[in-house]
Amino acid sequence: MNLILLGPPNAGKGTQAKKLFADFHIPQISTGDILRKAVADGTEMGKIAGPLMAAGQYVPDDVVIGIVKERLRQADVANGFVLDGFPRTPAQADALDKMLSGLGKHLDAVISLEVPHKTLVERGSGRRVCPADGSVYHVDQSPPKRAGFCDKCGTGLVQRPDDMPDVIEKRLQKYDAETSPLKDFYAKKGLLKSVDGVGSPDGIYEEIKAAAGKGRR
Numbered sequence: 001m002n003l004i005l006l007g008p009p010n011a012g013k014g015t016q017a018k019k020l021f022a023d024f025h026i027p028q029i030s031t032g033d034i035l036r037k038a039v040a041d042g043t044e045m046g047k048i049a050g051p052l053m054a055a056g057q058y059v060p061d062d063v064v065i066g067i068v069k070e071r072l073r074q075a076d077v078a079n080g081f082v083l084d085g086f087p088r089t090p091a092q093a094d095a096l097d098k099m100l101s102g103l104g105k106h107l108d109a110v111i112s113l114e115v116p117h118k119t120l121v122e123r124g125s126g127r128r129v130c131p132a133d134g135s136v137y138h139v140d141q142s143p144p145k146r147a148g149f150c151d152k153c154g155t156g157l158v159q160r161p162d163d164m165p166d167v168i169e170k171r172l173q174k175y176d177a178e179t180s181p182l183k184d185f186y187a188k189k190g191l192l193k194s195v196d197g198v199g200s201p202d203g204i205y206e207e208i209k210a211a212a213g214k215g216r217r
């Protein structure tokens with residue numbers, strides 16, 4: 001089963017990708033993770049991507065397409081994959097089509113997790129991090145034992161600038177604007193499936209499986 005998972009930060013993609021992996025042994029291929037690892041490892045690709053990512057710019061299509069191509073040749077994608085963070089544009093989607101047909105594969109579905117901005121802002125803005133050891137908490141979903149302080153080391157927790165409500169809202173607007181041409185691209189091919197991303201993770205997962213044609217009948 002070959003899927004693309006679309007959704008903004010905090011839509012729950014990671015949780016759903018883990019469930020898909022557990023059931024179908026299809027790995028989540030996150031281009032962001034691969035790029036960050038390449039930068040950390042100091043590979044050729046990492047040397048190109050690192051400064052761009054640090055400046056908040058996109059890594060050029062040919063570099064991103066190249067890393068996805070490499071990744072799709074690895075043995076663990078025999079049963080399929082869940083792409084996350086790629087493609088970003090119709091041009092990248094075209095490149096993916098060519099890549100997949102070259103490998104004798106095709107996409108089964110493009111799942112778009114739909115979550116209202118208000119909910120995403122609530123999820124993101126409740127995050128608190130420990131500046132000493134990087135532990136992550138959420139004021140509602142996973143609060144520390146003593147409000148405002150790290151369970152592990154007792155350091156005062158902070159809210160990162162990226163987790164401020166107005167910053168999150170801006171990021172979501174940018175995401176929507178960038179993603180709509182991609183959604184149109186896949187809607188025209190009949191592959192786009194919208195799934196309501198609000199509710200229990202298990203319920204959402206059933207919806208995703210149904211959208212991918214693997215649901216219970």
Ligand SMILES: [Zn+2]
Binds near residue numbers: 132135150154
């Ligand atoms: Zn700590």
